[in-house]
Amino acid sequence: MLAAAVRLFNERGYDYTSMFDIAVSLGITKSSVYHHISGKEQLLQMAMDRALDGLFEAADEVRALDVPALERLEQLIRRSVIVLSDRFEYVTVLLRVRGNTEVEQHALDRRREFDLVVTELVKQAQAEGGVRPDIDPPTAARLLLGMVNSLTEWYRPRPGGAESIADAVTTLAFEGLRA
Amino acid sequence: MLAAAVRLFNERGYDYTSMFDIAVSLGITKSSVYHHISGKEQLLQMAMDRALDGLFEAADEVRALDVPALERLEQLIRRSVIVLSDRFEYVTVLLRVRGNTEVEQHALDRRREFDLVVTELVKQAQAEGGVRPDIDPPTAARLLLGMVNSLTEWYRPRPGGAESIADAVTTLAFEGLRA
Numbered sequence: 001m002l003a004a005a006v007r008l009f010n011e012r013g014y015d016y017t018s019m020f021d022i023a024v025s026l027g028i029t030k031s032s033v034y035h036h037i038s039g040k041e042q043l044l045q046m047a048m049d050r051a052l053d054g055l056f057e058a059a060d061e062v063r064a065l066d067v068p069a070l071e072r073l074e075q076l077i078r079r080s081v082i083v084l085s086d087r088f089e090y091v092t093v094l095l096r097v098r099g100n101t102e103v104e105q106h107a108l109d110r111r112r113e114f115d116l117v118v119t120e121l122v123k124q125a126q127a128e129g130g131v132r133p134d135i136d137p138p139t140a141a142r143l144l145l146g147m148v149n150s151l152t153e154w155y156r157p158r159p160g161g162a163e164s165i166a167d168a169v170t171t172l173a174f175e176g177l178r179a
Numbered sequence: 180m181l182a183a184a185v186r187l188f189n190e191r192g193y194d195y196t197s198m199f200d201i202a203v204s205l206g207i208t209k210s211s212v213y214h215h216i217s218g219k220e221q222l223l224q225m226a227m228d229r230a231l232d233g234l235f236e237a238a239d240e241v242r243a244l245d246v247p248a249l250e251r252l253e254q255l256i257r258r259s260v261i262v263l264s265d266r267f268e269y270v271t272v273l274l275r276v277r278g279n280t281e282v283e284q285h286a287l288d289r290r291r292e293f294d295l296v297v298t299e300l301v302k303q304a305q306a307e308g309g310v311r312p313d314i315d316p317p318t319a320a321r322l323l324l325g326m327v328n329s330l331t332e333w334y335r336p337r338p339g340g341a342e343s344i345a346d347a348v349t350t351l352a353f354e355g356l357r358a
Contacts (some may be wrong), residue, residue, distance in 0.1 A: 122356075135350060145329075149332075150326070150329060153325065164339060169317065172319060177319060177323075178353045179311045
């Protein structure tokens, strides 16, 4: 049911999707849908949590690695691309949210918290001499995540595609395009 | 009038903005608004054109430079950041459009045309040995523009800010974060 709802949210927009539309797309009645969930907002929250939980799990895994901060940062960017690819429709829902309700505001707060995890890693890597000193860590974090998040606009997941797109992102971000 | 409309489109969303809202925000009557323009869609088109014209002017200027393709590419990315900063509200409108109408489709076509200009520059720079050979040009172009476009999500224009954010973008993109 969550997958069906998320597909409709992305196709038509959350505001233009009704509980009736979700029921129709599943071939069940609206009251059957309400038997399982309290309403459209619960589906939105579940969808955004699926995206955010993936990102925070990646952050936890990376935190546990016993390697320099630069490598943890690179791993986190790589894993963010893979979460985005694996949970594509959920991340797309998350990134379109503008904070119009409390549930949306909470998701935006968690996104900002994730931005801070990345900013902190850039700072640590800079202190260790792994990241160039002439870049502002919050700006670097936002540009990195901006590049990753842009994938929802133009990338379409395909088998084996996540690794190669993660390679492209990390090569551009850490080595730069210049030959 | 265009500036007022664009502000409302970004605050409330295009779909949730009426010609009446636009008139109210200007302190004039709805019929006065219609005296100048045919409707909401004309305002949307004018807004998107203002953004796209800026980008294509930058592309034309860069094409005229007698420097290696790598440098033209770097200049085009830098100038795209400056267009985005100078025409912030217009670019924001452009990037939120999903292609629901013919006017929106036309704007998406022009965006794709601009992507191709950037892809072509990456290819040329690669052929000249300026850009690393192990990156796919269309992917590089989209990641570059994804990073630039992400500015509408988190950057707010301020006097003198465009140059420093353009420096951060081009440093990350061309030199990479690694020290």
